Amino acid sequence: MSTPVFSVNGLWKVFGPSGTKASRVPTDPELAALPPADLRARTGCTAAVRDVSFDVRKGEVFVVMGLSGSGKSTLVRCLTRLIEPTSGTIAIDGEDVRAMDKSRLRELRRHRAAMVFQHFGLLPHRTVLDNVAYGLEIQGVGRPERRKRAAEVVAKVGLEGMEHRRPSQLSGGQRQRVGLARALAVDPEVLLFDEPFSALDPLIRRDMQEEVVRLHREEGRTMVFITHDLSEALKLGDRIALMRDGAVVQLGTPEEIVASPANDYVREFIRDVPREQVITVRTAMRPATAEEAGNGPAVPPTATVSEAIEAVARAGAPARVVDEGRCVGVVDSEALLGVIANVTDAARVGVAAPRQRGEATPPSADTSEELV
């Protein structure tokens, strides 16, 4: 497998008033084990990121998701040292980010890992085109070249015809597109999105999510995307790191998280997700008998349970799961209903275990938006 774009190991960020024990928290087993409220009471410190490790693979959309205050922004800002980590290691393409000097860091932020913020940070007196060209200007690209490249990205994000407007003459969604275009213009290896769409109304938000999916499909650019919205995470993420109190409680594909939640906290989090739209037949299938392997409609292993239900209902027979011309399993109506009801074989779809008493639960997730 190729070198990960980002590789993070044992990362901590502890905030605390100067002169406090912030830097000691990660290495002091007693302090490191304290629940957040106790740590604050004992030391005045907040462990915003607690011993987090993960890789961001080339070409994936890696979503960092969690409730407000769970540490998402701090974690992603640590990747380019917009916030200085307290301990742990971070590498980009194998290069140690914590060892970078000022000029190397500047290069990292300008060329390699561009950030798209929720508050777009546009320059009010500049036109759309000049705002988009701004990052290139900082890089020292000449005016004709940067205007040419800016015009290309403006078209790519659907803002053609608006090149000469100023930010005040744009809607929120259009401004967000300018922010996105500005980040894309510098052609970074990885785009970091900090809740870019949370201020947008739901329809515009959906447009922007589709824009990101489209851009990702067309360009295969690596993206790290922060959100507190579960449906957004499920829609955009190839993999999701679910955070709670600074720690990653589960890291997996949307399907892994929905089909096999790691603990009761995650289970509560995904409770209202329409399982049939996330879980695929690869998870729901069972081995086919010889007779089944030759009959019935065919679906690919990536088909969702929802899609398979349609095929089974139309044919009135179980569907064969066919991968590269080979029948790898079968899904019948019982198995498909079992996924929806979450009552099938625990080994297949991760049935909920009885809730432990005393475990905290998150508020129920908003799943009103359509999933992919």
Ligand SMILES: Nc1ncnc2c1ncn2[C@@H]1O[C@H](COP(=O)(O)OP(=O)(O)OP(=O)(O)O)[C@@H](O)[C@H]1O
């Ligand atoms: N500069 C700071 N000084 C002290 N504590 C901080 C600082 N920045 C963040 N925190 C604390 O660290 C924790 C994580 O904050 P962070 O902003 O990373 O969470 P988040 O998941 O991004 O939240 P939101 O979704 O609300 O933006 C919170 O308890 C927050 O109060």
